[in-house]
Amino acid sequence: MTSDEFVKREQEIREAHSIFPDLEIGEAYRKYKEAKGEEATMLSTGDPTLDMAKRAVLQVFRRPCNQPGCSGTQVLEGVCEGCIEGKAGFKSKWTCETCMYRELSKRLYLDWYEELTKES
Numbered sequence: 001m002t003s004d005e006f007v008k009r010e011q012e013i014r015e016a017h018s019i020f021p022d023l024e025i026g027e028a029y030r031k032y033k034e035a036k037g038e039e040a041t042m043l044s045t046g047d048p049t050l051d052m053a054k055r056a057v058l059q060v061f062r063r064p065c066n067q068p069g070c071s072g073t074q075v076l077e078g079v080c081e082g083c084i085e086g087k088a089g090f091k092s093k094w095t096c097e098t099c100m101y102r103e104l105s106k107r108l109y110l111d112w113y114e115e116l117t118k119e120s
Contacts, residue, residue: 001049003056065096072098
């Protein structure tokens with residue numbers, strides 16, 4: 001699995017969950033793919049390409065910290081819908097590993113991926 005395939009699958013899972021919010025996420029994904037006449041791609045922890053795809057995605061989700069005097073790296077994280085930040089409408093956040101500065105965003109982390117991969 002390539003990093004682009006991994007991201008596309010994650011986007012489909014989010015879309016499936018929004019269409020079938022009352023179903024468990026895996027079941028919603030299977031039903032979504034079935035409706036499109038496609039087979040759901042179920043992941044295996046033993047798949048070495050999955051680990052490589054995740055690492056490639058995580059490398060994209062890093063940027064230098066923009067705070068004065070900090071030479072750290074900010075990492076992009078998804079925000080849980082149930083936490084206080086998620087309830088306020090935020091979908092992702094950049095957090096510096098050094099100074100712990102946090103920048104909240106209303107963009108999904110997968111949207112960030114598309115933008116960051118176009119820049120590189």
